[in-house]
Amino acid sequence: MIKKITYAVGAMALLFGLWGVYIRLFQGEQSANYGSYIGWGLWVAMYLFLAGLAAGAYMLATLDYLFNVPQFKGMGKTMLWAALVTLPAGLASIGMDLGHMERIWKVYLEPNFTSFLALMVWGYTIFLILILISLYLALTQPDKKPMKIVMWIGFVVSILVAGGVGFLLGGNASRLFWHVGLLPVQFPVFAIASGAALMLLIVGWFMPALEEKQRGDLLWLLAIITIATSVAKLYFLFADLTQSLYGGATDNVIAIQYMLTGPHAFMFWGVQIVLGLVIPVFVLAQPKLAKNGFVAGLMGLFLMIGYAAARILIVVPGQVAEMMPGQAEAFHGPKLTLAYTPSLMEWSVTSAVMGFAILGILIGMDYLLGYLARFTEAKK
Amino acid sequence: MSNPNEATLIEKYASEVFAGLVAPLDGVEISALAVDDPLAKEDVLMRMNAELKRALEKSASERHWVMVIDLRHCVGCHACTVACIAENKLPPGVVYRPVMTEEVGTYPNVTMKFLPRPCMQCENSPCTEVCPVTATYHNEEGVVVVDYDQCIGCRACMAACPYGARTFDFGYNYAEQLPVFDGAVIGGKTAAGYEHASQEYGEARKRSGRHESPVGNVRKCHFCLHRIKDGMLPACTTTCIGRATYFGDANDPDSLVTELINKPNVIRLKEELGTEPRVYYVV
Numbered sequence A: 001m002i003k004k005i006t007y008a009v010g011a012m013a014l015l016f017g018l019w020g021v022y023i024r025l026f027q028g029e030q031s032a033n034y035g036s037y038i039g040w041g042l043w044v045a046m047y048l049f050l051a052g053l054a055a056g057a058y059m060l061a062t063l064d065y066l067f068n069v070p071q072f073k074g075m076g077k078t079m080l081w082a083a084l085v086t087l088p089a090g091l092a093s094i095g096m097d098l099g100h101m102e103r104i105w106k107v108y109l110e111p112n113f114t115s116f117l118a119l120m121v122w123g124y125t126i127f128l129i130l131i132l133i134s135l136y137l138a139l140t141q142p143d144k145k146p147m148k149i150v151m152w153i154g155f156v157v158s159i160l161v162a163g164g165v166g167f168l169l170g171g172n173a174s175r176l177f178w179h180v181g182l183l184p185v186q187f188p189v190f191a192i193a194s195g196a197a198l199m200l201l202i203v204g205w206f207m208p209a210l211e212e213k214q215r216g217d218l219l220w221l222l223a224i225i226t227i228a229t230s231v232a233k234l235y236f237l238f239a240d241l242t243q244s245l246y247g248g249a250t251d252n253v254i255a256i257q258y259m260l261t262g263p264h265a266f267m268f269w270g271v272q273i274v275l276g277l278v279i280p281v282f283v284l285a286q287p288k289l290a291k292n293g294f295v296a297g298l299m300g301l302f303l304m305i306g307y308a309a310a311r312i313l314i315v316v317p318g319q320v321a322e323m324m325p326g327q328a329e330a331f332h333g334p335k336l337t338l339a340y341t342p343s344l345m346e347w348s349v350t351s352a353v354m355g356f357a358i359l360g361i362l363i364g365m366d367y368l369l370g371y372l373a374r375f376t377e378a379k380k
Numbered sequence B: 001m002s003n004p005n006e007a008t009l010i011e012k013y014a015s016e017v018f019a020g021l022v023a024p025l026d027g028v029e030i031s032a033l034a035v036d037d038p039l040a041k042e043d044v045l046m047r048m049n050a051e052l053k054r055a056l057e058k059s060a061s062e063r064h065w066v067m068v069i070d071l072r073h074c075v076g077c078h079a080c081t082v083a084c085i086a087e088n089k090l091p092p093g094v095v096y097r098p099v100m101t102e103e104v105g106t107y108p109n110v111t112m113k114f115l116p117r118p119c120m121q122c123e124n125s126p127c128t129e130v131c132p133v134t135a136t137y138h139n140e141e142g143v144v145v146v147d148y149d150q151c152i153g154c155r156a157c158m159a160a161c162p163y164g165a166r167t168f169d170f171g172y173n174y175a176e177q178l179p180v181f182d183g184a185v186i187g188g189k190t191a192a193g194y195e196h197a198s199q200e201y202g203e204a205r206k207r208s209g210r211h212e213s214p215v216g217n218v219r220k221c222h223f224c225l226h227r228i229k230d231g232m233l234p235a236c237t238t239t240c241i242g243r244a245t246y247f248g249d250a251n252d253p254d255s256l257v258t259e260l261i262n263k264p265n266v267i268r269l270k271e272e273l274g275t276e277p278r279v280y281y282v283v
Helices: A002-027 A042-065 A076-096 A105-109 A116-140 A145-170 A183-206 A212-247 A250-261 A265-284 A293-315 A344-379 B004-013 B044-056 B079-088 B126-130 B156-160 B188-195 B225-229 B235-239 B256-261
Strands: B065-070 B099-104 B111-116 B136-138 B144-146 B166-168 B218-220 B245-249 B279-282
Touching: A002 A183, A002 A344, A042 A076, A042 A116, A042 A145, A042 A183, A042 A293, A042 A344, A076 A116, A076 A183, A076 A344, A105 A116, A116 A145, A116 A344, A145 A183, A183 A212, A183 A293, A183 A344, A212 A250, A212 A265, A212 A293, A250 A265, A265 A293, B044 B235, B044 B245, B044 B256, B065 B256, B079 B235, B126 B136, B126 B156, B144 B218, B156 B166, B235 B245, B245 B256, B256 B279
Parallel strands: B065 B279
Antiparallel strands: B065 B245, B099 B111, B136 B144, B166 B218
């Protein structure tokens, strides 16, 4: 039942999203609400979220193929598939954000390697190829040496690309809120946390056929990972906020005030903290609830919504301080504002991306992975 | 011509502005013009024009364009902002040289501060470093330019610029809402024709749609390179009613800008970031 509902939600999200994609592709970016002062908005945040999800899913797949954690046995393929779907979804999100997405080939053929963005495009492309190879090997020769080698390379690359996203923001010395040495360190932790949340959802809701003991043990282990990463994330957040507020640098204080008390404070307190952290940690800390498939899946969903909100609350507050005092009032025109709430078109495009990811993961689990396994078996 | 004694006297006793109000001392006639004041010799525009022509005789790599803005002379008229928009046919939402206005003090000691902010043309420019496709780079003269046909519109340069000197072209046009009167010289079509004829980078681009560059690109001040090439000063410089903006070649030891930037009351914005701006402010 829950799978059918999820299919329906995914299909509706995709359908609603097609409108936004059409507007974006054929009418341009005027109906987006990001502008010249807050140039990166929802789509960039969703790219960070989905790319982190892909890296996290890959890291968890290594627990099956590299580290032989018994609870994760047999889960690797599914997580690799999830990575294969969420990474292109993230890249689609950032692709829609480009003023000239048709020129993306230039990053491959005419790259500027002093640009961290260019390095990230290359890094994610390599990562995507590694996911593909890993999945192929997982289907054909999961216990052989090539699989181990590729998974090791993929493991390292997944940490690097996850951390790289933090560097992409943190490397901007002019944005004090982002320019924190810990940011590239935090993102791989975020990635593991996101991967665990996704797995809670997948195992909790869509894998009832899994042997009962393994399912319970796996959910409990994922709950422990979630609690550990949540505590780590909370500490990072605490350290960031207190240090910045104590330091008192104007741009930092403006960014943090925006986050804690600004127009979207509910996103922080309600979504990121309560829905995405307090409730899941409280629920998952109780083994009985954590081992309940429906509850675990629901907590996975809450966690992921919280992580997505957290990405928005990293991207947007970093841009709300004026780069020059008086900038916002110096000249008036469309998109010259320090206020940002995603437009309906932006939500619609994100809806399409999420719909694609939801349907992609489900179709893969229900049909493609089984088909590919039979196909490769028959070939043998 | 006034003599050095007069100049010393005026520097000592009165500001330039109030010079005329100061009573003569011991029969000495006081002039508002100091002999060593480079601005006193001739209209600075004439001088800068001559210097520009001199600089253009050198090879591009030998020139080092800088801009100096004397904040004491800026009256906050925004003429430079408007001139820049007119010169570069900037669409709504794109601005290269806004003037930041700040009210300072509490009544009755209140005043206004004005800060014109073109692109700083940084020598260590964070914006060029982050561009994934080298669409923005230093040209031979050291000016940071944008290749609109190369730019993918990722806005990483916007995020990186510490001065907020870049804006994104979302494809708006001032004339798009105007009614069209067929056969008449007024209305949307005529206005649009004017609006579309940008000479930036000497490229004469048309704004023919919502997808063609520079729509979808990040845009910025480029010191009016297309004017410089033809021996004209940047639009902001020529239109400044307070003669507060100076432009020239810092490699020319006799240029006005060289004189100005070697004085102690000159600052650059956000020096601590190590960007080495080519725009100086006299304070």
